Amino acid sequence: xxxxxxxxxxxxxxxxxxxxxxxxxxxxxxxxxxxxxxxxxxxxxxxxxxxxxxxxxxxxxxxxxxxxxxxxxxxxxxxxxxxxxxxxxxxxxxxxxxxxxxxxxxxxxxxxxxxxxxxxxxxxxxxxxxxxxxxxxxxxxxxxxxxxxxxxxxxxxxxxxxxxxxxxxxxxxxxxxxxxxxxxxxxxxxxxxxxxxxxxxxxxxxxxxxxxxxxxxxxxxxxxxxxxxxxxxxxxxxxxxxxxxxxxxxxxxxxxxxxxxxxxxxxxxxxxxxxxxxxxxxxxxxxxxxxx
Amino acid sequence: xxxxxxxxxxxxxxxxxxxxxxxxxxxxxxxxxxxxxxxxxxxxxxxxxxxxxxxxxxxxxxxxxxxxxxxxxxxxxxxxxxxxxxxxxxxxxxxxxxxxxxxxxxxxxxxxxxxxxxxxxxxxxxxxxxxxxxxxxxxxxxxxxxxxxxxxxxxxxxxxxxxxxxxxxxxxxxxxxxxxxxxxxxxxxxxxxxxxxxxxxxxxxxxxxxxxxxxxxxxxxxxxx
Numbered sequence: 001x002x003x004x005x006x007x008x009x010x011x012x013x014x015x016x017x018x019x020x021x022x023x024x025x026x027x028x029x030x031x032x033x034x035x036x037x038x039x040x041x042x043x044x045x046x047x048x049x050x051x052x053x054x055x056x057x058x059x060x061x062x063x064x065x066x067x068x069x070x071x072x073x074x075x076x077x078x079x080x081x082x083x084x085x086x087x088x089x090x091x092x093x094x095x096x097x098x099x100x101x102x103x104x105x106x107x108x109x110x111x112x113x114x115x116x117x118x119x120x121x122x123x124x125x126x127x128x129x130x131x132x133x134x135x136x137x138x139x140x141x142x143x144x145x146x147x148x149x150x151x152x153x154x155x156x157x158x159x160x161x162x163x164x165x166x167x168x169x170x171x172x173x174x175x176x177x178x179x180x181x182x183x184x185x186x187x188x189x190x191x192x193x194x195x196x197x198x199x200x201x202x203x204x205x206x207x208x209x210x211x212x213x214x215x216x217x218x219x220x221x222x223x224x225x226x227x228x229x230x231x232x233x234x235x236x237x238x239x240x241x242x243x244x245x246x247x248x249x250x251x252x253x254x255x256x257x258x259x260x261x262x263x264x265x266x267x268x269x270x271x272x273x274x275x276x277x278x279x280x281x282x283x284x285x286x287x288x289x290x291x292x
Numbered sequence: 293x294x295x296x297x298x299x300x301x302x303x304x305x306x307x308x309x310x311x312x313x314x315x316x317x318x319x320x321x322x323x324x325x326x327x328x329x330x331x332x333x334x335x336x337x338x339x340x341x342x343x344x345x346x347x348x349x350x351x352x353x354x355x356x357x358x359x360x361x362x363x364x365x366x367x368x369x370x371x372x373x374x375x376x377x378x379x380x381x382x383x384x385x386x387x388x389x390x391x392x393x394x395x396x397x398x399x400x401x402x403x404x405x406x407x408x409x410x411x412x413x414x415x416x417x418x419x420x421x422x423x424x425x426x427x428x429x430x431x432x433x434x435x436x437x438x439x440x441x442x443x444x445x446x447x448x449x450x451x452x453x454x455x456x457x458x459x460x461x462x463x464x465x466x467x468x469x470x471x472x473x474x475x476x477x478x479x480x481x482x483x484x485x486x487x488x489x490x491x492x493x494x495x496x497x498x499x500x501x502x503x504x505x506x507x508x509x510x511x512x513x514x515x516x517x
Contacts, residue, residue: 003398200394202341203371
């Protein structure tokens, strides 16, 4: 700690020595992190949407004997792992629903002498357990047929997976890019200060003493980029959130404050960690460049 | 202090810089390593600083074997050495006192003690009035005195000065030699390399290590040892 002032001054000197390049590094890192923030924001919103769609995932089970008491069957289904809600839909409700769907064309149902619909169970399930749930329900005594909407459900699962993979890919790409930029800047700094580093080594200075100012530089540049990205993303979300909600009201937006807090925390902590890591990678070259 | 047995130094390009060197230098005292340019004086200093390693033989400095695989220990050993270089190796853009303190920052010394030692060292070399002057603005003679202050501020057991007067005029060179000689005592060994033997003729209290074509001979008080 006794050398903190010295380390900060050295870091300042290293940054000033190559100021134009370092300003571009800060801006570039800021923009990359801003893109990361955007992707994470979209990921957050789509995760909420997918989560909502997943909760809406439902299958229908029809009875062997529609007139029998369904309560035992409902109780059995509710005990199945992966089922979170079971609702009995009577024949009359099924007809009313169809009338609502058909709208002006609903008169067609009047052509039937008797209600053509049967009662059934509307079962909401967790998407990731669809196979086991379907198999268990199909084997329950009293269930004749299960309509599973598998295609739709599989598509929802596919979208979820694709978004997750995309998110991870973007995070990996941003992390690698930031690490490469920062470690390159640190290598440049080491090269420019090679004479000073050599002198310090000849005086017996340990590598951690020589390297710490460079770690600070990496941290300051990347954290500065993180701050810039946080400011940009805050401005964007504050301005655009209301407009997005108005234009696309069917998209369930998470709370703005919660989203902003999460994003700012991610950008600041992520940039700090990436800055330190990038510097450490860059510093590994100190041993090759300045042995002696 | 320094023990060398059949030490040879061969550079990567195959140049034999030193061959079959045998030395036994004890604590305290003043040693001049003299010889013409290219004779191997700087190569000997590089071996003592751990900047190069013996191709054959055995070299020990203050109990530390100078071997390539012991670089971490050699780095620690350097904290007990005060090096002075021909080209000063001061850090530009810093003041004289900042340069002197820099050699103390990574030692186990509180910062206020380090500042005190740096000021005392600058007083000793007669540059206290230039303590807060940027080293870029000092003359060659002053810059070398700052380098000496940096070397002695840490109270080293061994001062290694490699051609410390190489860039200086006659008067400044004599002053630097006298200054370096003044640091010799029972706890501090001073080794100075130079080819300017005409400047040190009066220094009879020193031991002279003659280096010629990579081989050495030792002379003390006018007698060959």
